[in-house]
Amino acid sequence: xxxxxxxxxxxxxxxxxxxxxxxxxxxxxxxxxxxxxxxxxxxxxxxxxxxxxxxxxxxxxxxxxxxxxxxxxxxxxxxxxxxxxxxxxxxxxxxxxxxxxxxxxxxxxxxxxxxxxxxxxxxxxxxxxxxxxxxxxxxxxxxxxxxxxxxxxxxxxxxxxxxxxxxxxxxxxxxxxxxxxxxxxxxxxxxxxxxxxxxxxxxxxxxxxxxxxxxxxxxxxxxxxxxxxxxxxxxxxxxxxxxxxxxxxxxxxxxxxxxxxxxxxxxxxxxxxxxxxxxxxxxxxxxxxxxxxxxxxxxxxxxxxxxxxxxxxxxxxxxxxxxxxxxxxxxxxxxxxxxxxxxxxxxxxxxxxxxxxxxxxxxxxxxxxxxxxxxxxxxxxxxxxxxxxxxxxxxxxxxxxxx
Amino acid sequence: xxxxxxxxxxxxxxxxxxxxxxxxxxxxxxxxxxxxxxxxxxxxxxxxxxxxxxxxxxxxxxxxxxxxxxxxxxxxxxxxxxxxxxxxxxxxxxxxxxxxxxxxxxxxxxxxxxxxxxxxxxxxxxxxxxxxxxxxxxxxxxxxxxxxxxxxxxxxxxxxxxxxxxxxxxxxxxxxxxxxxxxxxxxxxxxxxxxxxxxxxxxxxxxxxxxxxxxxxxxxxxxxxxxxxxxxxxxxxxxxxxxxxxxxxxxxxxxxxxxxxxxxxxxxxxxxxxxxxxxxxxxxxxxxxxxxxxxxxxxxxxxxxxxxxxxxxxxxxxxxxxxxxxxxxxxxxxxxxxxxxxxxxxxxxxxxxxxxxxxxxxxxxxxxxxxxxxxxxxxxxxxxxxxxxxxxxxxxxxxxxxx
Numbered sequence: 001x002x003x004x005x006x007x008x009x010x011x012x013x014x015x016x017x018x019x020x021x022x023x024x025x026x027x028x029x030x031x032x033x034x035x036x037x038x039x040x041x042x043x044x045x046x047x048x049x050x051x052x053x054x055x056x057x058x059x060x061x062x063x064x065x066x067x068x069x070x071x072x073x074x075x076x077x078x079x080x081x082x083x084x085x086x087x088x089x090x091x092x093x094x095x096x097x098x099x100x101x102x103x104x105x106x107x108x109x110x111x112x113x114x115x116x117x118x119x120x121x122x123x124x125x126x127x128x129x130x131x132x133x134x135x136x137x138x139x140x141x142x143x144x145x146x147x148x149x150x151x152x153x154x155x156x157x158x159x160x161x162x163x164x165x166x167x168x169x170x171x172x173x174x175x176x177x178x179x180x181x182x183x184x185x186x187x188x189x190x191x192x193x194x195x196x197x198x199x200x201x202x203x204x205x206x207x208x209x210x211x212x213x214x215x216x217x218x219x220x221x222x223x224x225x226x227x228x229x230x231x232x233x234x235x236x237x238x239x240x241x242x243x244x245x246x247x248x249x250x251x252x253x254x255x256x257x258x259x260x261x262x263x264x265x266x267x268x269x270x271x272x273x274x275x276x277x278x279x280x281x282x283x284x285x286x287x288x289x290x291x292x293x294x295x296x297x298x299x300x301x302x303x304x305x306x307x308x309x310x311x312x313x314x315x316x317x318x319x320x321x322x323x324x325x326x327x328x329x330x331x332x333x334x335x336x337x338x339x340x341x342x343x344x345x346x347x348x349x350x351x352x353x354x355x356x357x358x359x360x361x362x363x364x365x366x367x368x369x370x371x372x373x374x375x376x377x378x379x380x381x382x383x384x385x386x387x388x389x390x391x392x393x394x395x396x397x398x399x400x401x402x403x
Numbered sequence: 404x405x406x407x408x409x410x411x412x413x414x415x416x417x418x419x420x421x422x423x424x425x426x427x428x429x430x431x432x433x434x435x436x437x438x439x440x441x442x443x444x445x446x447x448x449x450x451x452x453x454x455x456x457x458x459x460x461x462x463x464x465x466x467x468x469x470x471x472x473x474x475x476x477x478x479x480x481x482x483x484x485x486x487x488x489x490x491x492x493x494x495x496x497x498x499x500x501x502x503x504x505x506x507x508x509x510x511x512x513x514x515x516x517x518x519x520x521x522x523x524x525x526x527x528x529x530x531x532x533x534x535x536x537x538x539x540x541x542x543x544x545x546x547x548x549x550x551x552x553x554x555x556x557x558x559x560x561x562x563x564x565x566x567x568x569x570x571x572x573x574x575x576x577x578x579x580x581x582x583x584x585x586x587x588x589x590x591x592x593x594x595x596x597x598x599x600x601x602x603x604x605x606x607x608x609x610x611x612x613x614x615x616x617x618x619x620x621x622x623x624x625x626x627x628x629x630x631x632x633x634x635x636x637x638x639x640x641x642x643x644x645x646x647x648x649x650x651x652x653x654x655x656x657x658x659x660x661x662x663x664x665x666x667x668x669x670x671x672x673x674x675x676x677x678x679x680x681x682x683x684x685x686x687x688x689x690x691x692x693x694x695x696x697x698x699x700x701x702x703x704x705x706x707x708x709x710x711x712x713x714x715x716x717x718x719x720x721x722x723x724x725x726x727x728x729x730x731x732x733x734x735x736x737x738x739x740x741x742x743x744x745x746x747x748x749x750x751x752x753x754x755x756x757x758x759x760x761x762x763x764x765x766x767x768x769x770x771x772x773x774x775x776x777x778x779x780x781x782x783x784x785x786x787x788x789x790x791x792x793x794x795x796x797x798x799x800x801x802x803x804x805x806x
Contacts, residue, residue, distance in 0.1 A: 012575045041580045072574035079579075163798050164702050171475035171801060172415045172699040176482075177444045203796040205803075291691045296575040299567050299703060302797060383797035393606040394705060394786035395566050398574060400608075 002105035003035040004321065005051065008140070009042035009111035009118065010079070012072035013154025014161075014298040015309035016140050017399070019110050020075070021067050022313020023138065024054055030321050037102060042078035043109070043118050047091060049098050057401055068306055069387055070399040071298035073110075081114065082121045085128070092125040099133055106134045106320040110313075112141035112152075116329055116353035123327035123349065136320040137329035137349050138313055142295045144193035147355045148347040149331035153312055154295070156305030156382035159197035161297040162186055163383060165290060166198050166241065170208045173237040180284040181228060181238045181277050184209070185270030187294050188243045192216050192359040194294070195243035196371045197379045208239035215245030216359045217368035224273075225280060227369045232281070240273070248272040299396050303385025308332065308342065315344035340381035405508035406438040407724065408454065411543070412445035412514035412521065413482070415475035416557025417564075417701040418712035419513055419543050420802070423478070424470050425716020426511050426541065427457055433724050440505060445481035446512070446521050450494060452501045460804055471709055472790055473802040474701035476513075484517065485524045488531070495528040502536055509537045509723040513716075515544035515555075519732055519756035526730030526752065539723035540732035540752050541716060545698045547596035550758045551750040552734035556715055557698070559708030559785035562600035564700040565589055566786060568693060569601050569644065573611045576640040583687040584631060584641045584680050587612070588673030590697050591646045595619050595762040597697070598646035599774045600782045611642035618648030619762045620771035627676075628683060630772045635684070643676070651675040702799050706788025711735065711745065718747035743784035 006023050008016050020038075027033045036054045039045030052075075058064055067074065082091060099107060109119050119137040126133050139146050142158035166184060173182045186195040192214025199212060210231045213219055231238040246269045274287035316330040328346040335341040363375040389396045409426050411419050423441075430436045439457045442448030455478075461467055470477065485494060502510060512522050522540040529536050542549050545561035569587060576585045589598040595617025602615060613634040616622055634641040649672045677690035719733040731749040738744040766778040792799045 012578050041578075044580065070574065071571050072578055076580060077578040160797055165696055165700075167798060167801060168474050168699040168701065169695060171473065172695045175415055175444075175475055175480040177447065177479065200796065201798065204798055204800065286695075288694045288696075289692070292572060292575045292689075293568055293691075293696075296571040297568075298571065304797075380796055385797065386794060391789060393603065393783055394563055394707075394788065395570060395604065395607055397607065398570065 001032055001034040003037060003103045004033055004106045004108065005037040005039050005046065005099070005102070005104045006054070006108045006110070007039035007042045007045055008073040008075050008077055009109060009115040010077060010141065012077065012296050013140050013142050014071045014157035014296060014301045015154040015305050016073045016110055017070050018068045018306045018309035019138055019140060019153055019313035020073070021058070021064050022310035023108050023317045024058055025064065026314040026317035027321060033321060037104065038075045041076040042080060043082065043095070044078045044080050045075070046095050046098050051102060063399065066390065066397060066399040068310060069298055069301070069389055069396070071296035074399060074401050079114070082118050085121055085125055089125065092122065095122065096126070096131055096133070104133065106136065108136050108138055108316060108320060110138040110140050112139070112143070113146055113352060113354055113356060116349050119329065120327065120349045120353040126326065134320045134324055134326035136316050136325065137352070138316040139329055139331065142194060143188055143191055145191035145356045145358070147352050147357045148329070150334040150342060151332055151382055153305065153309035155193065156302035157297065158194055158294050159200070159379060160302040160383040161294055161300045162194060162198055162290060163200045164300050166209065167201055167206060169288060170206065170239055173239060178284055179232060179236055181240065181281065183240045183242060183270050183273050183277070183285070183287040185242055185244055185268050185287060185289045187290070188215070189245050190215060190356055192243040192245060195241050196359050196375055198241040199371050199376050200379050200383060202376060203380055207235070209241040210235055210238050211240045211369045212371055213240070213242045213246050213369060214359055214364065215243055216361055217364050219246050219249065221249055221276070223368065227367070228277065228281065242269055242273060244268055299389060301387055302383045303387045304382060306387055312344055319346050337377060337381065404435055404437040406440060406506045407436055407509045407511065408440040408442050408449065408502070408505070408507045409457070409511045409513070410442035410445045410448055411476040411478050411480055412512060412518040413480060413544065415480065415699050416543050416545050417474045417560035417699060417704045418557040418708050419476045420473050421471045421709045421712035422513050422541055422543060422556055422716035423476070424461070424467050425713035426720045427461055428467065429717040429720035430724060436724060440507065441478045444479040445483060446485065446498070447481045447483050448478070449498050449501050454505060466802065469793065469800060469802040471713060472701055472704070472792055472799070474699035477802060477804050482517070485521050488524055488528055492528065495525065498525065499534055499536070507536065509539065511539050511541055511719060511723060513541040513543050515542070515546070516549055516755060516757055516759060519752050522732065523730065523752045523756040529729065537723045537727055537729035539719050539728065540755070541719040542732055542734065545597060546591050546594055548594035548759045548761070550755050550760045551732070553737040553745060554735055554785055556708065556712035558596065559705035560700070561597055561697050562603065562782060563705040563786040564697055564703045565597060565601055565693060566603045567703050569612065570604055570609060572691060573609065573642055576642060581687055582635060582639055584643065584684065586643045586645060586673050586676050586680070586688070586690040588645055588647055588671050588690060588692045590693070591618070592648050593618060593759055595646040595648060598644050599762050599778055601644040602774050602779050603782050603786060605779060606783055610638070612644040613638055613641055614643045614772045615774055616643070616645045616649050616772065617762055617767065618646055619764055620767050622649050622652065624652055624679070626771065630770070631680065631684065645672055645676060647671055702792060704790055705786045706790050707785060709790055715747055722749050740780060740784065
């Protein structure tokens with residue numbers, strides 16, 4: 001008999017708790033596993049010995065179901081980066097001491113490329129010291145920018161929320177008889193996957209968003225003006241999806257806006273484009289930031305995403321508990337697109353850690369202002385299906401362990 | 404046999420099309436009604452003679468069902484104000500000419516307090532000229548600020564969306580171990596109903612939002628600092644709901660932020676409070692604007708709201724078509740709260756036009772930073788129930804007559 005621990009790191013998604021539920025459920029079925037711990041606030045929870053016993057919290061199927069449909073993470077998160085092993089191995093010793101104190105033989109870390117850095121470093125330390133503890137990475141990020149996996153848990157739900165909200169914004173933007181431009185800023189600091197996914201509306205005959213801008217192609221104001229001009233000749237209400245990672249070519253700090261307290265304002269690309277467009281076209285322009293709702297909207301989650309997120313948790317549990325694999329991350333491999341089928345495979349965590357998978361340039365239109373049908377076909381299966389939510393007083397119920 | 408026309412005006416909601424469906428369905432059942440016209444872009448559609456035949460567009464029950472669940476308005480909208488009758492009655496003549504040309508005997512105008520001004524003025528003209536045409540107002544606004552009606556169609560869905568999103572933002576805000584303040588700006592230019600409705604989360608045991616600020620009470624920075632300080636001693640992640648109508652006491656134009664083009668930025672109260680709070684408390688602060696998603700999120704609509712919106716459309720049709728009432732608006736009267744029951748009554752449109760119903764001061768806490776249990780009991784029935792949506796490719800289907 002031995003114990004296991006699970007922790008989560010990085011930004012929230014609508015599907016991290018589903019992955020937690022997946023690891024938990026698979027571990028629960030394994031006779032050799034005694035206690036299943038949750039570490040609070042990621043690796044900090046191991047360092048500070050803040051563990052909770054998940055068997056006391058997830059008591060039955062109803063709990064598990066509610067957990068699956070609760071956004072963000074019940075265990076909290078962190079943005080903590082371990083020092084390099086060569087520099088300072090003191091924290092690694094603390095981590096191992098605490099894991100050993102609680103007889104933890106497998107540690108699961110759910111996170112993005114930064115979190116996989118933690119998995120990689122810890123695994124290297126454990127191997128160097130010949131300590132019999134496995135560390136297994138489980139992917140999550142709404143950015144969909146992890147190498148070695150077809151897509152990431154949490155991305156499908158974010159993409160579905162973006163599509164649903166954007167479709168409603170399109171309806172909203174069309175009410176008045178005057179021409180207008182609506183700019184919707186979508187998350188994705190370095191990779192344009194989520195903004196690109198807004199193309200899914202085309203599958204339902206929606207021509208908008210008419211323009212899609214991603215950080216993977218060069219953005220120039222000349223091309224932008226031409227794009228908007230062309231779109232305005234065809235559409236009364238022009239809709240633009242722009243990734244937050246797109247850089248506004250404003251040429252220098254003297255043009256940075258100052259706020260009321262003299263601080264430089266970090267206005268997003270949406271706001272900057274709004275001001276520029278209004279100045280250039282003298283028409284009604286507005287910008288909308290979908291903000292954190294993109295990453296935590298479990299009320300509009302993709303059932304495919306939730307089910308896959310649970311499944312990848314279960315597979316990761318199998319890799320770690322049954323096969324004693326360490327230093328790996330569970331990854332999706334798309335077997336076929338029609339019918340859509342994925343299998344889950346282990347991949348070396350060093351191929352994922354600190355790396356970013358960019359949106360493919362061959363899926364961007366030559367003008368750099370839209371995406372291709374291959375992109376559409378890639379995205380569509382990921383947003384399918386709607387979970388049945390449990391409502392109380394007209395509001396979806398959430399699984400909560402805190403105030 | 405005679406014809407009728409329906410138009411919509413003002414800002415979008417998730418329930419205006421449900422009201423349109425309600426008027427249409429009731430009119431369809433009336434043998435004397437021949438054609439049912441929709442005027443495009445509100446009263447402008449009558450003035451410019453832009454009518455469409457709704458019988459050719461809403462063909463069957465499936466169409467009607469999809470229309471009910473499509474946000475914004477399929478007929479478009481306007482913000483057009485008729486000149487006063489005494490000043491200039493030329494436009495009134497045009498309106499009557501066009502109505503008479505199409506044998507329209509009853510004209511329904513779905514809108515807020517500005518739109519009721521149009522109903523009132525047009526009715527006065529018709530009565531003065533002894534023209535046998537009825538004008539009937541049907542309420543709609545997410546602001547819930549119309550006199551003479553217990554609440555307004557569209558408000559319940561907006562309130563439900565705010566509650567659902569806010570609950571997800573609360574989950575999102577709690578992931579890190581450091582203290583934080585999250586400020587959520589909620590629509591309502593002059594009345595705080597929608598921001599106040601965020602209290603519904605309490606019914607599900609959620610202590611947040613910990614502070615609620617409305618335009619109906621005086622906002623001072625001294626009280627605000629004290630409120631946040633108190634909340635921070637109890638909660639790691641403080642959540643604040645603020646109505647966009649709250650004025651930041653910034654005391655003068657020299658503190659106005661300038662954007663990259665030298666324009667004065669009209670930053671909302673949320674952004675201003677974010678900057679102020681970050682400066683004062685030196686902690687993680689963010690502000691989120693729920694933006695137009697609040698008014699068009701039919702994917703998170705209240706079933707009660709949609710059903711009532713359809714019902715009030717039907718009742719208005721009855722008032723106009725059966726009883727030839729003119730210059731009235733259909734209004735909700737709450738008969739009981741437990742069980743929740745409303746009836747629909749006609750009220751004189753002059754009691755509604757250009758007036759605003761403020762959030763009751765007796766429902767605001769003495770400190771002006773929260774709302775009472777009476778407010779909670781008022782709001783709860785309005786957000787109950789979830790419509791069954793029809794999905795295609797993972798996205799809700801919308802009723803569309805345009806590109």
